[in-house]
Amino acid sequence: MTDNPPLNHLKLTAHCSLLTAYYSSIIMRVSYTSRYYADIGEGHVFPIRKFELVRDRLLREGTLRPQQIVEPLPALITDVLLVHTEDYVTRLRSGTLSPREIRRLGLPWSKALVRRSFLAAGGTINAARFALEDRIGSNLAGGTHHAFPDRGEGFCVLNDVAIAIRVLQRDGLIRRAAIIDCDVHQGNGTATIFEDDESVFTFSMHGAKNYPLFKARSTLDVELPDETTDDRYLEILQEHLPQVFNHSPEMIFYLGGADPYHGDKLGRLALTIKGLRERDRTVLAECKRRGVAVATVMSGGYAANISDTVEIHCNTIRAACSVFNSSQSSAAALK
Numbered sequence: 001m002t003d004n005p006p007l008n009h010l011k012l013t014a015h016c017s018l019l020t021a022y023y024s025s026i027i028m029r030v031s032y033t034s035r036y037y038a039d040i041g042e043g044h045v046f047p048i049r050k051f052e053l054v055r056d057r058l059l060r061e062g063t064l065r066p067q068q069i070v071e072p073l074p075a076l077i078t079d080v081l082l083v084h085t086e087d088y089v090t091r092l093r094s095g096t097l098s099p100r101e102i103r104r105l106g107l108p109w110s111k112a113l114v115r116r117s118f119l120a121a122g123g124t125i126n127a128a129r130f131a132l133e134d135r136i137g138s139n140l141a142g143g144t145h146h147a148f149p150d151r152g153e154g155f156c157v158l159n160d161v162a163i164a165i166r167v168l169q170r171d172g173l174i175r176r177a178a179i180i181d182c183d184v185h186q187g188n189g190t191a192t193i194f195e196d197d198e199s200v201f202t203f204s205m206h207g208a209k210n211y212p213l214f215k216a217r218s219t220l221d222v223e224l225p226d227e228t229t230d231d232r233y234l235e236i237l238q239e240h241l242p243q244v245f246n247h248s249p250e251m252i253f254y255l256g257g258a259d260p261y262h263g264d265k266l267g268r269l270a271l272t273i274k275g276l277r278e279r280d281r282t283v284l285a286e287c288k289r290r291g292v293a294v295a296t297v298m299s300g301g302y303a304a305n306i307s308d309t310v311e312i313h314c315n316t317i318r319a320a321c322s323v324f325n326s327s328q329s330s331a332a333a334l335k
Helices: 007-023 050-061 086-094 099-105 111-134 160-170 188-193 230-246 273-290 306-323
Strands: 029-031 136-139 177-181 200-207 220-224 251-255 293-297
Touching (some): 029 111, 050 306, 086 111, 160 177, 177 230, 188 200, 200 230, 220 230, 230 273, 251 273, 273 293, 273 306
Parallel strands (some): 029 136, 177 200, 177 251, 200 220
């Protein structure tokens, strides 16, 4: 008789230890390319420089390392056509959108704008694939939730999150997904795309009196009064998050908009940078606790001081590093 554990028990223990070591040393990958920039004119309210500034700040402080940044390829036309109409995509690429369509889009058409839109969609597809492999992935762009199948609007050309979901479903990687949209503006394009699709749960928590004037119907819409503050916002978020997970998603896309900030020119809410950081941690910690892969995208942000918008977006990545115990977590990730 021996008191030694059986060999298969030792193997199982070693396997579990290896898994524990692996998950405690995940190096989060993020999508980024300098071609997320397009010239939209000086003084435009959309701060298109923010993508580069977020990347630079995260690298400078050590939250990210250069090897974690993966340059995306543009989304394939076949991927984009899973969501958008062929007519819209053809006219978008050829520069033959009508003046009314360009006004609704809110951005001047250019080849660079089209290129960055396809790249941002590719970046979100990448982030989703990273998340399925590592539990967490990010795109330092994306969240263009006002894009409809047949048009763009509200600075949104292509609906990157919808495209990524359809790609993952087509490729048999997921069946069910959920979107947690914490941009201050309702994700009307996303809500419309998935309105009759029970496989995708759309949750939008937004300003009641903000753009768009006429709201679409998400699976769950939570409308907030002007001047909502940190404590009330977080209370409402925690109250409604369980409904998202009751859908049993295999993948979550988190739109961590910077525009609920009290200093945002288009926001109308009254959250602080600290409150928005806690929002990110709340969402990401719940995803981790429930074992659901999550991809973060940036969505909107229009602070009077662009540095504030950059800091809010950086905090989403810092929170992801901290919550998921990535090996690159540092003092910077806990700021």
